[in-house]
Amino acid sequence: MITAQAVPLKWGTSAAGKARRSRRGGSTVARPHRLAIGRTPAVAAVRAASWDLRIFGLAIAAIAFSFALAVVYVSQTTALSVAGYEVQKLAAQRDELRRQISLLDVQSARLDSPARIAADAQRLGMVHARYVPLIPAQPLIAKR
Amino acid sequence: MQTVRPGRLRLLFALFAVASLVLAGRLAYWQTFGRAALLARATDQVRSDLVVAAQRGVIRDRNGAILATTVQLRSLYALPSRIPDKAVAAQELGVLLGRDPAPIRALLESGAEWLYVQRWLPEEAASAIAALNIPGLGFQTEPKRLYPNDAIGAAVLGFVNDDGQGVNGVEGYYDAMLRGTDGRLVVERDPANRDLAVGLREAVAPRDGADLTLTIDLVAQTAAERELAAAMKKEHATSGSILVVDPADGSIRALASAPTYDPSAVRLADPEALRDRAIAWPYEPGSTMKAVTIAAALNEHLVRPSDSYTDVGYTIVGGRRLNNALGKAYGPTTVSQILERSLNAGAAWVGTKVGAQRLGDYFHLFGFGRPTEVDLAGEVSGTVRPLAEWYPVDVGTASFGQGVSVTPLQLAMAYAAIANGGTLYRPYVVASRRDADGEHRTAPVAVSHAITPDTAATLRSMLLSTVDIGIAHNAAIAGFSVAGKTGTAQIAGPDGSYVDDLYVSSFAGFFPADDPKYVVLVVLDKPDSRLLGTVTATDAFKGVAQDILRYARIQPDRRP
Numbered sequence: 001m002i003t004a005q006a007v008p009l010k011w012g013t014s015a016a017g018k019a020r021r022s023r024r025g026g027s028t029v030a031r032p033h034r035l036a037i038g039r040t041p042a043v044a045a046v047r048a049a050s051w052d053l054r055i056f057g058l059a060i061a062a063i064a065f066s067f068a069l070a071v072v073y074v075s076q077t078t079a080l081s082v083a084g085y086e087v088q089k090l091a092a093q094r095d096e097l098r099r100q101i102s103l104l105d106v107q108s109a110r111l112d113s114p115a116r117i118a119a120d121a122q123r124l125g126m127v128h129a130r131y132v133p134l135i136p137a138q139p140l141i142a143k144r
Numbered sequence: 145m146q147t148v149r150p151g152r153l154r155l156l157f158a159l160f161a162v163a164s165l166v167l168a169g170r171l172a173y174w175q176t177f178g179r180a181a182l183l184a185r186a187t188d189q190v191r192s193d194l195v196v197a198a199q200r201g202v203i204r205d206r207n208g209a210i211l212a213t214t215v216q217l218r219s220l221y222a223l224p225s226r227i228p229d230k231a232v233a234a235q236e237l238g239v240l241l242g243r244d245p246a247p248i249r250a251l252l253e254s255g256a257e258w259l260y261v262q263r264w265l266p267e268e269a270a271s272a273i274a275a276l277n278i279p280g281l282g283f284q285t286e287p288k289r290l291y292p293n294d295a296i297g298a299a300v301l302g303f304v305n306d307d308g309q310g311v312n313g314v315e316g317y318y319d320a321m322l323r324g325t326d327g328r329l330v331v332e333r334d335p336a337n338r339d340l341a342v343g344l345r346e347a348v349a350p351r352d353g354a355d356l357t358l359t360i361d362l363v364a365q366t367a368a369e370r371e372l373a374a375a376m377k378k379e380h381a382t383s384g385s386i387l388v389v390d391p392a393d394g395s396i397r398a399l400a401s402a403p404t405y406d407p408s409a410v411r412l413a414d415p416e417a418l419r420d421r422a423i424a425w426p427y428e429p430g431s432t433m434k435a436v437t438i439a440a441a442l443n444e445h446l447v448r449p450s451d452s453y454t455d456v457g458y459t460i461v462g463g464r465r466l467n468n469a470l471g472k473a474y475g476p477t478t479v480s481q482i483l484e485r486s487l488n489a490g491a492a493w494v495g496t497k498v499g500a501q502r503l504g505d506y507f508h509l510f511g512f513g514r515p516t517e518v519d520l521a522g523e524v525s526g527t528v529r530p531l532a533e534w535y536p537v538d539v540g541t542a543s544f545g546q547g548v549s550v551t552p553l554q555l556a557m558a559y560a561a562i563a564n565g566g567t568l569y570r571p572y573v574v575a576s577r578r579d580a581d582g583e584h585r586t587a588p589v590a591v592s593h594a595i596t597p598d599t600a601a602t603l604r605s606m607l608l609s610t611v612d613i614g615i616a617h618n619a620a621i622a623g624f625s626v627a628g629k630t631g632t633a634q635i636a637g638p639d640g641s642y643v644d645d646l647y648v649s650s651f652a653g654f655f656p657a658d659d660p661k662y663v664v665l666v667v668l669d670k671p672d673s674r675l676l677g678t679v680t681a682t683d684a685f686k687g688v689a690q691d692i693l694r695y696a697r698i699q700p701d702r703r704p
Binding site: 077080081083084085087088095099102103105106109110112113114115118132133 | 209210213214215216267285290292293294296338339340341342362363366369370623690694
């Protein structure tokens, strides 16, 4: 004889459920009859088990998803930190290059300085020309 | 078998219970009331609040050559306790820094935890020291204002002190504009002091200072500095100044002042050298002022160039006798010849015709007695006393430039007005500034119309004669027309009386005389040659003028 007690129905284990069933006038003996008419206990058991499996699967999926989410978040954060360090390194490189450029600009300006060129020319024995003969443009044009 | 008494167990339990309660209470406190303080302390350990310094603007000449710029240079610091062998380190540093190792060693053994060994190192020295890899030595970059042309243009540029504040010249006048606005960066850092990409980050970007382009031409400036230095050396003059001005708009092309200094090494400079003679040296101009007196008389139609008087070597004004230089008499003399011969008596004769009131008015129209409002820090106004304070003789002495004081810049601008047809411009040195909003150009400002174009043209031809056949013939340049006037002024002593045998020698001129492109003023204080100091001044004028003529490719307007 299969009794309802052998089937772990979801609602069957609580005291309140038992009380409800007692109040409806039914006994645990009547239940096999109803089950026998609608569906077999085996099918019900399988269905219940399947439901439990689904809940279990859902829970596992949720946990796995949360874990994956956490892994993604951590990996993204780590990647961001690494990228941040990389950015900082590149910014330092950029600043150093800018510094080098400004130093080269200063060096170039020093080399272009007329006073330095004059001093170098003087060292080479050149003297400042006091008079440079110039030919006015007008007569030349007239001759053409 | 020994058993534990229940009373002891209860006591132990009670102790644990109390301890747990205390800990729980403490935990609750830190989670509630003490949370903010705890959080602040934790945040302070990782957060850094930095001022991001704005870059000071670059100053360039009119052709884009860098005159002043800020560069991040490496400063060498030491943590002496971490240096294994201080004697060896000092020896090696001494060689690379070009310093005596003994003071460096004393510095390292001073007991300080952290100190600068040397700030703002040359790049080569910094790299060489870094290559030594001495433990306990490190570098920190610091901004340093550099002037690639050394002392050239120091008077125009001014300098930046150790606090980063601009002093004198353009650096002082435009300090706020050049300096910009500092930014701020609040960021969390890891134990290695690196910024964290994830975390708190608040940034206010710095606003860099504006870049300035000056009206100064480095070639003209170099020529002016060279000629001034040569004249100072030859005459052992105590000070001097050379100005080059574009009469068309009042822009200053060169401004030299002596003694001078290196703006990169101001600490070594004589404090007196920091004064820009061109704008902060009021002196009695002497005969260069005669052109202004005659301009007033011509403009008021009181005289013509051909009008004459009989020169007896002196004139009496206000009961005082005013002599020509050396007391020489010239007989019949025209107004043009007053300039050609630089006659004090003639200038006083013209001055009395103009009258004190009008002469004072023209002095003001030509910009004397008030600052020119040039965009340089430290300008003084010179002195033209109020008319109510003039003695009768003053109209005579002021006519030939004694009893009034002017700055070299004021006189140069007055000659620029004569050169350009009568318009007095406000002088300026900053042609444009470039900031985040774009480029802003300086517009020339006409301050007054001192004389009519006809008067200016007449006066130009008179000043041309002064160089061609007159006292200033030494200023003549082959192939070019030059107009100008010499000046030899007595110097007033502390008691107000003139000192014997001490003079200010000067020459103010412009070229080409018919269509002036440049005005050049040379002033020398107390030259050894005394009355002949003007010869050195005209030599300096020629030196500057010839360089500019060649450089600006100005065509000769005369046959050489």
